[in-house]
Amino acid sequence: MTGSATDIQATVFDIQSFSLNDGPGIRTVVFFKGCPLHCRWCHNPESLSKTSQLIFHKTLCVGCLQCVAACPNGVHRAVLEDGRYQHVVHLESCTGCGFCLQVCCYDALTLVGRKYTPAGLLERIRGDFRYFNVETGDNGRKGGITFSGGEPMLYADFIVGFRNLMPEIHCAMETSGFATREVVSRIAPLIDLFLFDYKVTDPARHRELCGVDNVQILENLDYLYGIGKEIVLRLPLIPGVNDTADHFDGIAGLLKKYPGIKQAEIMPYHTYGLGKSEELGKEADPLLPKSAATDETVARWLAELRDRGCTNVYQS
Ligand code: SF4
Ligand code: SF4
Numbered sequence: 183m184t185g186s187a188t189d190i191q192a193t194v195f196d197i198q199s200f201s202l203n204d205g206p207g208i209r210t211v212v213f214f215k216g217c218p219l220h221c222r223w224c225h226n227p228e229s230l231s232k233t234s235q236l237i238f239h240k241t242l243c244v245g246c247l248q249c250v251a252a253c254p255n256g257v258h259r260a261v262l263e264d265g266r267y268q269h270v271v272h273l274e275s276c277t278g279c280g281f282c283l284q285v286c287c288y289d290a291l292t293l294v295g296r297k298y299t300p301a302g303l304l305e306r307i308r309g310d311f312r313y314f315n316v317e318t319g320d321n322g323r324k325g326g327i328t329f330s331g332g333e334p335m336l337y338a339d340f341i342v343g344f345r346n347l348m349p350e351i352h353c354a355m356e357t358s359g360f361a362t363r364e365v366v367s368r369i370a371p372l373i374d375l376f377l378f379d380y381k382v383t384d385p386a387r388h389r390e391l392c393g394v395d396n397v398q399i400l401e402n403l404d405y406l407y408g409i410g411k412e413i414v415l416r417l418p419l420i421p422g423v424n425d426t427a428d429h430f431d432g433i434a435g436l437l438k439k440y441p442g443i444k445q446a447e448i449m450p451y452h453t454y455g456l457g458k459s460e461e462l463g464k465e466a467d468p469l470l471p472k473s474a475a476t477d478e479t480v481a482r483w484l485a486e487l488r489d490r491g492c493t494n495v496y497q498s
Pocket of ligand 1: 236252253254255256257258275276277278279280281282283
């Protein structure tokens with residue numbers, strides 16, 4: 183069921199202006215909160231839950247304990263250790279009310295996730311319109327908005343509402359491709375460019391690493407290609423996890439099957455997600471590399487794919 187234009191809301195965890203890497207031209211990227219996948223290497227762990235979440239920046243906390251009395255749920259506690267009260271947090275009990283933020287004078291607490299209506303988001307980014315028409319790059323293409331996440335397909339009603347307000351702006355979507363066909367077919371006419379993730383080739387391994395297999399994802403890719411949408415494949419590179427011969431074969435097979443996909447972009451792994459997981463009170467996945475993908479690893483991927491005839495793969 184769809185809501186009216188005034189009661190549709192989406193939870194957004196970040197808005198980045200002046201982005202040059204998420205579609206043509208200069209763009210504003212809107213990061214929606216919530217994702218049906220749980221990729222073990224996710225560099226935005228704050229995007230996984232649809233609800234607002236508290237982030238505790240341990241290094242900024244001075245232990246003043248002002249937050250202890252402010253929290254109605256016992257998330258912040260004063261624990262006596264060695265004759266001195268220490269600040270201890272239990273983030274699993276947090277409801278995201280935001281009371282503790284109001285008393286912390288040291289920026290040690292952040293609430294991630296803010297609700298917007300389509301009109302509210304439009305007002306928030308209206309100042310960015312000034313650069314959407316600037317022609318950039320080798321093709322002189324203009325910019326626009328990119329919906330990212332999390333998984334923006336979770337917010338189909340919101341996107342329909344937003345596009346009804348702003349149909350003329352170029353709109354890209356970065357997506358895992360995991361959504362029902364009903365959602366994909368409703369959103370497809372509203373999106374000019376899909377930045378479509380291709381993470382792992384083997385379905386069982388995809389399920390193991392991302393929480394779902396890739397059957398529906400590939401069916402949606404086939405559908406979008408079939409109706410003529412512009413698609414860029416995005417290839418997360420996780421050293422020791424998905425840099426396998428069968429995955430290189432899978433990428434090459436897709437690019438051969440869909441020659442209208444003009445470009446694929448390698449997205450090298452970095453370690454930002456590890457620190458963020460800690461701030462969210464989660465333990466880092468032991469599977470993950472402790473250091474970022476090197477230039478040598480990226481070069482090896484490019485060479486593997488060139489060997490398989492892929493001439494349109496680049497590093498993002
Ligand atoms: S956001 Fe609310 S529930 Fe969460 S820690 Fe702060 S005061 Fe407690
Ligand atoms: S109010 Fe802020 S600085 Fe003080 S103990 Fe709480 S989180 Fe730390």
